[in-house]
Amino acid sequence: MTNSNNRRQQLLEVAATCFYREGYDAASMRLIAEQAGMRTASIYYHFESKDALLVAVHEEALHRIQEAVNAALMDVKGEWNRLEAACAAHLEMLLTGGTFFKAVMRHVPSAVEGRELIFKLRDDYERIFADLIADLELSPETDRGTLRLMLLGAMNWTFTWWRPHEGPAPAVLAFRFVTNLRSCLDLPA
Amino acid sequence: MTNSNNRRQQLLEVAATCFYREGYDAASMRLIAEQAGMRTASIYYHFESKDALLVAVHEEALHRIQEAVNAALMDVKGEWNRLEAACAAHLEMLLTGGTFFKAVMRHVPSAVEGRELIFKLRDDYERIFADLIADLELSPETDRGTLRLMLLGAMNWTFTWWRPHEGPAPAVLAFRFVTNLRSCLDLPA
DNA sequence: GTCTATATGCTGATAGAC
DNA sequence: GTCTATCAGCATATAGAC
Numbered sequence: 586m587t588n589s590n591n592r593r594q595q596l597l598e599v600a601a602t603c604f605y606r607e608g609y610d611a612a613s614m615r616l617i618a619e620q621a622g623m624r625t626a627s628i629y630y631h632f633e634s635k636d637a638l639l640v641a642v643h644e645e646a647l648h649r650i651q652e653a654v655n656a657a658l659m660d661v662k663g664e665w666n667r668l669e670a671a672c673a674a675h676l677e678m679l680l681t682g683g684t685f686f687k688a689v690m691r692h693v694p695s696a697v698e699g700r701e702l703i704f705k706l707r708d709d710y711e712r713i714f715a716d717l718i719a720d721l722e723l724s725p726e727t728d729r730g731t732l733r734l735m736l737l738g739a740m741n742w743t744f745t746w747w748r749p750h751e752g753p754a755p756a757v758l759a760f761r762f763v764t765n766l767r768s769c770l771d772l773p774a
Numbered sequence: 775m776t777n778s779n780n781r782r783q784q785l786l787e788v789a790a791t792c793f794y795r796e797g798y799d800a801a802s803m804r805l806i807a808e809q810a811g812m813r814t815a816s817i818y819y820h821f822e823s824k825d826a827l828l829v830a831v832h833e834e835a836l837h838r839i840q841e842a843v844n845a846a847l848m849d850v851k852g853e854w855n856r857l858e859a860a861c862a863a864h865l866e867m868l869l870t871g872g873t874f875f876k877a878v879m880r881h882v883p884s885a886v887e888g889r890e891l892i893f894k895l896r897d898d899y900e901r902i903f904a905d906l907i908a909d910l911e912l913s914p915e916t917d918r919g920t921l922r923l924m925l926l927g928a929m930n931w932t933f934t935w936w937r938p939h940e941g942p943a944p945a946v947l948a949f950r951f952v953t954n955l956r957s958c959l960d961l962p963a
Numbered sequence: 964g965t966c967t968a969t970a971t972g973c974t975g976a977t978a979g980a981c
Numbered sequence: 982g983t984c985t986a987t988c989a990g991c992a993t994a995t996a997g998a999c
Contacts, residue, residue, distance in 0.1 A: 588982080589982075592982080606884065607883060607884060607885075608798070608799060608881050608883050609799075610797060610798075610799030610800050611799050611883045611885065613973080613974065613975085614974080614975060614976085615973085615974085615975095623982095623983070624983070625975085625976085626978095626983075626984070626985080626986095627982070627984075629976070630983075631982090634976080635975065635976090691881060692797050692881060694796060694797050694800045695796060696800065727954070728942075728950055731951070731954070734928070734931070734932070734935060735928040735950075735951055736928075737931065738928040738929070738932065739923070739924040739925075739927040739928050739931075741927070741931055742923070742926065742927025742931055743923070743927065746923060753917075753920070758920070761917055761920045761924075762920070762924055765916070765920070765921060765924060766954055766955070777964080778964075781964080799992095802991075802992065802993085803992080803993065803994085804991080804993095812964095812965070812966090813965070813967080815965075815967080815968095815994085815995080815996095816964070816965050818993095818994070818995080819964055819965075820964090823993080823994080824992095824993070824994090
């Protein structure tokens with residue numbers, strides 16, 4: 586039972602890495618099994634299908650990142666500070682939290698069973714940012730929906746170009762992103 | 775010869791649509807052939823492999839979008855206006871220019887021959903925006919690299935959520951994106 | 964240029980021993 | 982829980998007729 590949970594957890598990590606690096610289709614069950622040090626058939630003791638494995642990866646990753654963002658928001662005061670803290674936590678997980686979270690950014694093939702659930706999980710998570718942006722004081726002509734999608738787009742695109750030891754640290758990136766949006770918008774002049 | 779070029783062009787369009795909708799691996803040569811109204815083997819008269827087909831899709835799409843952006847920049851004066859015009863053209867192609875351009879945003883599996891070339895084509899195209907941003911007058915502490923990546927990220931992420939007849943028109947989106955970045959940055963106070 | 968027919972290999976998944 | 986062995990199907994790609 587405990588052993589089973591360990592293996593299950595290990596499989597999730599390995600699968601996420603494969604899904605991220607190869608994409609869902611190219612990440613074969615054989616490859617995942619090999620990376621996890623077991624045979625293909627053994628995976629099916631822990632997960633009923635490859636699709637179920639992908640769904641489980643999303644559940645785990647989004648649960649973890651949601652907790653990280655909520656933790657980062659504890660005791661932070663000020664609307665813009667809170668937004669920046671959430672962005673920093675989001676980028677921290679995405680860029681340096683292991684391949685687990687990058688897997689969530691990949692395309693989900695249309696034939697995957699549980700695709701709708703995956704989209705729902707993603708949407709639920711992103712609602713944190715909608716709430717934070719709703720709290721901002723903005724000039725009346727600013728569209729909050731666009732602002733949210735712009736910020737999330739900028740953040741979620743980082744995983745295509747960011748490399749460890751090269752680009753700016755996640756927290757620096759969060760500061761710049763929010764600063765670039767901030768100064769112009771917060772005061773009704 | 776002319777007939778061959780027509781077929782080749784048609785295959786490119788069909789393949790791009792399949793690559794976008796299904797992802798590279800799930801878009802089988804059988805499916806592409808079927809959608810194009812021919813047999814699998816016939817594709818190989820026009821393209822030597824599936825990988826070559828993907829590379830050709832990128833060459834065509836990036837060539838076209840580059841021309842569209844350059845055309846949109848003709849006779850536009852003012853650094854911020856030029857950036858906005860380029861963004862509008864970019865979004866116009868990406869969102870309403872057919873699936874051709876969305877295919878370029880998808881993940882390229884690591885095993886694809888010509889992967890490096892594809893990345894080079896993407897980088898070359900994005901240099902347009904680096905040049906436009908280099909022309910802006912910004913407060914000295916603003917990082918232009920971050921600004922470029924932020925804007926491209928926001929734009930390239932749109933194809934994950936934008937739907938025809940729902941979201942804002944591409945030109946409106948371009949205006950909001952640039953406006954959100956603009957007011958705060960252009961004057962050294 | 965497009966076809967039929969086929970080679971070869973990899974895919975997700977299952978059966979059943981241990 | 983993990984294994985060996987295997988299935989049926991689909992993948993890319995090629996050979997050669999028309």
